[in-house]
Amino acid sequence: MASPSTTPRPTDAGGPRPVLEAQGIRKQFPGVLALDGVALRLFPGEVHALMGENGAGKSTLIKVLTGVHPADGGTLVVDGRPHAFADPLQAQQAGISTVYQEVNLCPNISVAENILIGREPRRFGLIHWSAMRQRAAELLTELDLDLDVTSLLDSHSLAVQQLVAIVRAVDVSAKVLVLDEPTSSLDREEVAQLFTLVRRLRDRGVAILFVTHFIDQVFDLCDRVTVLRNGQLEGEYPIGELTPVTLVQRMIGGELATLDQLSGRSHEGAAVRAAGVPFLRARQLTRTGSIEPYDLDIHAGEVIGLAGLLGSGRTEVARLLFGADGADAGEVSIEGEKVVLRTPRHAIARGIAFCSENRKSEGLVGELTVRENIILALQAARGWTRPLARATQDELARHWIEALDIRPADPEAQVRHLSGGNQQKVLLARWLLTAPRLLILDEPTRGIDIGAKAEIQKLVARLAGEGTSVLFISAELEEVLRLSHRIAVLRDHRMVATLANDDTVTPERLLTTIATGTDS
Amino acid sequence: MTTQPAKSEAAGGVGRRPAGHRLLWPALILLALLLGNLAFHHDFFSVRVRDGHLYGSLIDILQFGAPLILVALGMTLVIATRGIDLSVGSTVAIAGALACGHISTAARPGSVATMLTAVALALGVALALGLANGFLVSGLGVQPIVATLILMVAGRGVAQLITDGQIITVTSAPYKMIGGGYWLTFPFAVLLAAGLVALTAFVTRRSALGMLIESVGGNPAASRLVGIRAGGLLALVYVVSALCAAVAGLMISSNVSSADGNNAGLWIELDAILAVVVGGTALTGGRFSVGGTVLGALIIQTLSTTVYTLGVPPETSLVFKAFVVIVVCLVQSPVFRAKVLRRRRTTTPRSHTTAGAAPQQQEAGA
Numbered sequence: 063m064a065s066p067s068t069t070p071r072p073t074d075a076g077g078p079r080p081v082l083e084a085q086g087i088r089k090q091f092p093g094v095l096a097l098d099g100v101a102l103r104l105f106p107g108e109v110h111a112l113m114g115e116n117g118a119g120k121s122t123l124i125k126v127l128t129g130v131h132p133a134d135g136g137t138l139v140v141d142g143r144p145h146a147f148a149d150p151l152q153a154q155q156a157g158i159s160t161v162y163q164e165v166n167l168c169p170n171i172s173v174a175e176n177i178l179i180g181r182e183p184r185r186f187g188l189i190h191w192s193a194m195r196q197r198a199a200e201l202l203t204e205l206d207l208d209l210d211v212t213s214l215l216d217s218h219s220l221a222v223q224q225l226v227a228i229v230r231a232v233d234v235s236a237k238v239l240v241l242d243e244p245t246s247s248l249d250r251e252e253v254a255q256l257f258t259l260v261r262r263l264r265d266r267g268v269a270i271l272f273v274t275h276f277i278d279q280v281f282d283l284c285d286r287v288t289v290l291r292n293g294q295l296e297g298e299y300p301i302g303e304l305t306p307v308t309l310v311q312r313m314i315g316g317e318l319a320t321l322d323q324l325s326g327r328s329h330e331g332a333a334v335r336a337a338g339v340p341f342l343r344a345r346q347l348t349r350t351g352s353i354e355p356y357d358l359d360i361h362a363g364e365v366i367g368l369a370g371l372l373g374s375g376r377t378e379v380a381r382l383l384f385g386a387d388g389a390d391a392g393e394v395s396i397e398g399e400k401v402v403l404r405t406p407r408h409a410i411a412r413g414i415a416f417c418s419e420n421r422k423s424e425g426l427v428g429e430l431t432v433r434e435n436i437i438l439a440l441q442a443a444r445g446w447t448r449p450l451a452r453a454t455q456d457e458l459a460r461h462w463i464e465a466l467d468i469r470p471a472d473p474e475a476q477v478r479h480l481s482g483g484n485q486q487k488v489l490l491a492r493w494l495l496t497a498p499r500l501l502i503l504d505e506p507t508r509g510i511d512i513g514a515k516a517e518i519q520k521l522v523a524r525l526a527g528e529g530t531s532v533l534f535i536s537a538e539l540e541e542v543l544r545l546s547h548r549i550a551v552l553r554d555h556r557m558v559a560t561l562a563n564d565d566t567v568t569p570e571r572l573l574t575t576i577a578t579g580t581d582s
Numbered sequence: 583m584t585t586q587p588a589k590s591e592a593a594g595g596v597g598r599r600p601a602g603h604r605l606l607w608p609a610l611i612l613l614a615l616l617l618g619n620l621a622f623h624h625d626f627f628s629v630r631v632r633d634g635h636l637y638g639s640l641i642d643i644l645q646f647g648a649p650l651i652l653v654a655l656g657m658t659l660v661i662a663t664r665g666i667d668l669s670v671g672s673t674v675a676i677a678g679a680l681a682c683g684h685i686s687t688a689a690r691p692g693s694v695a696t697m698l699t700a701v702a703l704a705l706g707v708a709l710a711l712g713l714a715n716g717f718l719v720s721g722l723g724v725q726p727i728v729a730t731l732i733l734m735v736a737g738r739g740v741a742q743l744i745t746d747g748q749i750i751t752v753t754s755a756p757y758k759m760i761g762g763g764y765w766l767t768f769p770f771a772v773l774l775a776a777g778l779v780a781l782t783a784f785v786t787r788r789s790a791l792g793m794l795i796e797s798v799g800g801n802p803a804a805s806r807l808v809g810i811r812a813g814g815l816l817a818l819v820y821v822v823s824a825l826c827a828a829v830a831g832l833m834i835s836s837n838v839s840s841a842d843g844n845n846a847g848l849w850i851e852l853d854a855i856l857a858v859v860v861g862g863t864a865l866t867g868g869r870f871s872v873g874g875t876v877l878g879a880l881i882i883q884t885l886s887t888t889v890y891t892l893g894v895p896p897e898t899s900l901v902f903k904a905f906v907v908i909v910v911c912l913v914q915s916p917v918f919r920a921k922v923l924r925r926r927r928t929t930t931p932r933s934h935t936t937a938g939a940a941p942q943q944q945e946a947g948a
């Protein structure tokens with residue numbers, strides 16, 4: 063399980079000294095004790111997983127250690143010297159390079175500038191642009207990324223932005239590299255490339271702190287694990303002492319009842335559903351430069367999975383159906399009636415909901431409360447003159463906070479103060495409560511912990527059972543395979559195949575189709 | 583025990599701010615300014631009734647502050663959408679000029695009907711100006727600062743055209759009522775401003791208007807995907823802003839019974855923006871606070887009054903005002919407060935941190 067590695071394992075007796083050691087870290091937010099006496103040790107040349115449920119305090123620990131938030135208690139020793147970073151820059155100068163959970167680059171400057179900002183190559187005191195572009199391109203090839211470095215950052219998908227953030231962090235000659243859920247929206251390929259890079263850095267002696275909700279990635283990559291639960295340190299383990307089951311038990315403090323209760327596939331009655339007039343039918347729908355003409359039928363109660371590599375056009379397919387982007391040509395009919403979905407409003411009026419993959423920039427309004435974010439779509443449909451009664455709002459918020467186990471269970475908390483996974487749940491709640499006819503979910507389980515993920519998958523299956531159509535996009539093939547009745551495969555901005563998801567569809571067959579563009 | 587959340591949700595939950603909390607700093611600052619005045623003028627807080635009218639420095643602040651409160655009120659909504667309205671000063675001038683121009687040429691300048699048509703005329707034109715701003719911003723996607731700059735510059739010229747470059751003086755008792763009259767011992771302007779503030783607060787908070795405006799300002803991309811019709815909301819806030827400015831313009835010209843196209847409402851947009859920001863609404867849009875804006879406007883107005891009552895020489899009064907504004911902004915900045923507090927706290931614990939770390943070092947190395 064734990065990949066054998068040549069780097070010396072830290073032992074309690076006489077091993078190498080930790081490059082970073084934190085003890086008794088405490089962080090109190092108004093009303094929430096986010097960290098309570100947490101300790102963390104990172105040794106040179108190790109990959110260390112930081113695990114815990116949504117809201118356990120992983121991101122907060124990272125932010126406290128790197129000077130984003132001041133600590134309320136505890137000590138930090140880096141390289142043998144005590145430190146208390148007042149801001150992230152100081153942490154960086156001390157050799158701690160961090161990719162935070164929410165990508166925080168500048169969307170409206172180029173990829174090259176984003177990678178090298180603050181340390182641009184200079185000539186005669188001015189920025190040496192061509193050297194900068196070249197350096198950025200070189201760094202990108204380390205991750206096998208072929209990007210136009212002069213393109214604006216926000217012209218790229220979230221996954222690419224995530225990779226750019228990683229490349230930026232890696233470039234700093236760091237002793238410690240912190241990656242907070244770097245793989246949450248990456249495909250297998252990118253994950254593999256990232257892991258190669260991480261292993262290379264590890265062999266160079268860099269200590270890497272790695273946060274993820276993918277249990278298998280931990281066993282694939284990491285040497286030791288620190289588990290947090292409810293803001294407290296649960297324990298620190300060499301990976302060899304854990305199994306996936308015991309790791310999850312440590313994280314949640316009990317047995318995981320719901321995991322994998324969802325039967326392998328949920329396509330009972332798929333054939334029946336696929337008959338008759340589809341709820342939505344798209345014919346030769348296209349948008350120049352983003353997606354080639356495609357046909358798609360979605361029947362009531364059917365879950366269609368979209369599979370494809372990063373940048374293959376999955377999100378673009380969905381955006382056209384929601385009117386988030388305008389189509390250049392092609393037609394859409396809903397229940398046999400031709401419609402033009404020019405804006406999201408049109409689509410919403412037709413019972414379509416779209417949960418964007420990018421919860422920070424396209425999803426939540428951070429300053430508003432959990433309650434307000436949850437009811438926002440419903441309220442927008444009613445217009446400002448017909449407010450939902452406050453009692454109704456409270457009732458809806460309470461219901462969905464409970465249904466999705468949003469923590470803290472406080473409808474009046476500002477959404478931006480929630481942990482990443484809990485924010486994702488708020489976004490899901492917003493659209494689920496509109497009871498849409500067609501629910502488009504773009505990476506709905508991004509950043510969601512293992513227990514909640516199973517809950518959400520069950521919910522999707524149940525909604526489909528009740529007649530809701532679902533368009534399900536996920537970089538996780540297992541999830542797509544588990545939930546979909548049919549799978550549309552995309553490659554290079556083209557829909558190349560649609561497979562009925564029966565027993566003949568294996569992950570391997572799907573991967574081949576994705577890679578070659580033909581169904582063998 | 584560990585299965586139970588360690589976080590206390592009893593304490594009121596994360597990030598929940600008591601409703602009054604946001605208003606705390608502006609209120610304290612206003613109080614400090616007023617008390618500062620009291621130190622120099624012991625009768626600063628005294629309010630007397632004379633001829634059935636209230637008199638006193640506090641009443642003056644309210645009365646002279648009423649137009650600023652109104653302009654800042656409209657500005658608050660605009661700023662909440664991530665916009666800004668630079669044209670309010672010109673709208674103030676245009677409204678006053680139109681009303682006085684109408685009254686001065688009317689057959690019966692002193693009649694109530696003339697006053698009403700003058701008011702209607704000013705408000706009607708302001709409505710059109712607001713729509714024009716709204717159209718530029720939401721229809722054509724012009725940046726708010728540029729879109730309203732057009733009217734800021736052109737509007738001043740229009741006001742001068744209306745007044746022919748002169749100061750139009752009017753004698754109309756009904757018109758005088760708006761900015762200089764009294765009702766139930768109170769200055770009518772104060773009551774009018776209070777009424778409009780209450781109305782705005784009521785409408786934005788009782789309907790979903792406030793929340794949708796905050797959503798559009800807080801995250802425009804998300805608001806589009808959630809199906810909010812941002813165009814209509816943007817147009818609405820610019821119209822409200824123009825109407826508020828027009829009422830302020832009527833008050834100002836009514837108070838002095840004249841319209842001055844050159845100087846009426848000059849630089850009021852800057853005071854209004856300042857009032858909004860001091861009141862706790864961020865220029866980056868999102869959450870807004872009508873109550874905070876009222877306090878902000880009163881702070882600015884008190885400051886102007888203080889400059890006079892302290893007898894600050896005119897040539898240094900602007901510098902004095904700027905200085906106080908900077909202090910006010912610093913006091914309100916959480917970053918600044920944290921820095922000051924942290925500095926004070928770290929003087930002792932820093933050595934403690936170092937001392938505490940040493941033994942662990944050995945422990946880890948042993």
Ligand SMILES: Nc1ncnc2c1ncn2[C@@H]1O[C@H](COP(=O)(O)OP(=O)(O)OP(=O)(O)O)[C@@H](O)[C@H]1O
Nearest residue numbers: 091096116117118119120121122479480481482483
């Ligand atoms: N700025 C803040 N203000 C108030 N509370 C906060 C703030 N940041 C985090 N919290 C709270 O601290 C707790 C820990 O959050 P944190 O983001 O560290 O969780 P996490 O382990 O990273 O979860 P996830 O897996 O969902 O990313 C949560 O209850 C969260 O609501």
Ligand SMILES: [Mg+2]
Nearest residue numbers: 121163481482
């Ligand atoms: Mg997190």
